[in-house]
Amino acid sequence: MARSGAGLVEGGSGGLKKGPWTQAEDKLLVDHVRRHGEGNWNAVRRETGLQRCGKSCRLRWANHLRPNLRKGPFSPEEERQILRLHGLIGNKWARISSHLPGRTDNEIKNYWNTRLKRRQRAGLPLYPPDIEREIALLRAQNINPFADADGGVSLPPPLLYDAGNPFALPPAVPLPPSGSHSPLINQSYPLLNQMQGMQQQVFHLAGGHHQSPQQQPVFHHHQQHDGGAALGHGGGGGGFVSSGLPPLPTRAHELPSNQFDTSSSGSGGLLESLLLGDDHHLPRQHNPTMVKVNSMPALTYRDAGSRQPVHGGAGAGSDSDEASHCQPGEDIHHGAKWNFTFGRTQKTTRCKRDHRLTKHVVASGNRCVSEDFKPAKRRTPSEAGISDLFSGVAPGSTPGGWFSACGGSTAPSPGPSSAITDEEFNLEMQQFMSLLPLSIDEHSWNT
DNA sequence: AACGTTAGCAACCGCCTGGCG
DNA sequence: GCGCCAGGCGGTTGCTAACGT
Numbered sequence: 001m002a003r004s005g006a007g008l009v010e011g012g013s014g015g016l017k018k019g020p021w022t023q024a025e026d027k028l029l030v031d032h033v034r035r036h037g038e039g040n041w042n043a044v045r046r047e048t049g050l051q052r053c054g055k056s057c058r059l060r061w062a063n064h065l066r067p068n069l070r071k072g073p074f075s076p077e078e079e080r081q082i083l084r085l086h087g088l089i090g091n092k093w094a095r096i097s098s099h100l101p102g103r104t105d106n107e108i109k110n111y112w113n114t115r116l117k118r119r120q121r122a123g124l125p126l127y128p129p130d131i132e133r134e135i136a137l138l139r140a141q142n143i144n145p146f147a148d149a150d151g152g153v154s155l156p157p158p159l160l161y162d163a164g165n166p167f168a169l170p171p172a173v174p175l176p177p178s179g180s181h182s183p184l185i186n187q188s189y190p191l192l193n194q195m196q197g198m199q200q201q202v203f204h205l206a207g208g209h210h211q212s213p214q215q216q217p218v219f220h221h222h223q224q225h226d227g228g229a230a231l232g233h234g235g236g237g238g239g240f241v242s243s244g245l246p247p248l249p250t251r252a253h254e255l256p257s258n259q260f261d262t263s264s265s266g267s268g269g270l271l272e273s274l275l276l277g278d279d280h281h282l283p284r285q286h287n288p289t290m291v292k293v294n295s296m297p298a299l300t301y302r303d304a305g306s307r308q309p310v311h312g313g314a315g316a317g318s319d320s321d322e323a324s325h326c327q328p329g330e331d332i333h334h335g336a337k338w339n340f341t342f343g344r345t346q347k348t349t350r351c352k353r354d355h356r357l358t359k360h361v362v363a364s365g366n367r368c369v370s371e372d373f374k375p376a377k378r379r380t381p382s383e384a385g386i387s388d389l390f391s392g393v394a395p396g397s398t399p400g401g402w403f404s405a406c407g408g409s410t411a412p413s414p415g416p417s418s419a420i421t422d423e424e425f426n427l428e429m430q431q432f433m434s435l436l437p438l439s440i441d442e443h444s445w446n447t
Numbered sequence: 448a449a450c451g452t453t454a455g456c457a458a459c460c461g462c463c464t465g466g467c468g
Numbered sequence: 469g470c471g472c473c474a475g476g477c478g479g480t481t482g483c484t485a486a487c488g489t
Contacts, residue, residue, distance in 0.1 A: 018458080018459070019457095019458075019459090019483095020457070020458075020483085021457090021458090039474090039475085040474080040475095041474075041475075042473090042474070042475095054474070054475080055459090055460095055474090055475080055476090056458075056459080058474095058475070058476080059457090059458070059459085060457095060458085062476095063457075063458085064457085091478065091479085092477090092478090093477075093478065094476075094477060094478085105476095105477075105478080106456085106457080106458085106478095107456085109478075109479080110455070110456055110457085111455090113455095113479090113480095114454065114455065114456090117454085118454085
């Protein structure tokens, strides 16, 4: 990679500096935005002398300097929201972040990737059962609203198919022999198979039209064995599946993150809108974190290592984020205390690093290779909860401890938010599954 | 204390899209 | 229609702190 370390001064193009930002650079950028607002990032260099490219300025502003950013560990509800959204739309970090006030796409992406590695290493599915259930039901319930704006009925999207996701299965395509299934499909992602069948059935019963074979994407099952090399865009080049539940097709409204408002916390409307693939029609609340900054709220920052604020006041925004209730220069979120500084963010965290999982699992492909698996050196309550969740928890039991327990803020996650009972869900699943070519054993999610 | 390992994060890169002339 | 430019997105990489041995 082009980065040459923390001490680097100049990059290769035009003498532009790369690497970590200094406090002085941050101040220049903040002052510029204060005067001119966001946008026109390339002008920053001209007008401030800041030796950074426009893209770098934009990134620095968006991820670290803009007001009302929310730092610190994700709350359990935020984690659930991320899981839900990711299950529905995949690696659309900007879109996901648009529904999490104060969170950046980069932050969410990092969170997800870390979590993904962690769970892959542990051989665990990515989504808690209740989340998977929510996603499955929401998709099933919204299986037929894919009507074109002009009234024409569009073909049902391959809800659980994504070319970039080797775990996704296309509708109405006979599954490969079980022997060729990825172990993760059969064991760690059994619900995918179930849901796939369920959605097909729901759509069929709703009078929908199946895609013709020509219209269906070909399921390249062998991708699972390519070590991730064949992953498509959504899967990224990281060499492993990005999502157990592939993104829904959308109408390709790739809106920049800053153009999003934050939807209401009511997941129903949000999810419905996401299912419809039309973010423009989402009912939204005003999101103070996404405003176009014309007059810059006072920022709070302090010298790294200093307890004294250097400038301005904190939480200038009027939103209800926790940050706005914190003392200047100090933001406490869910047990972690953060000092917002210019330069690298200094954090004093009470959230111990709770996982010791090797990165090379990522390179090894999309499943946990036995020789790669090393038990975590330390086992925190949250990790124990994750492991226990899939080792013997009955389907439908509340997945307490699923979400990270950083900072002791983890109230146990609430039970499945789906309205149906576990028994109802299981019954529905059995009914749907009976129509699928998979054996009942292959559908079992209690592995 | 030194070293190795790992997670988390910041920042970079390439690619894509939309606006504009 | 085409090219240029700015902005945005997703993926990747390197650094650093924390922790174990």
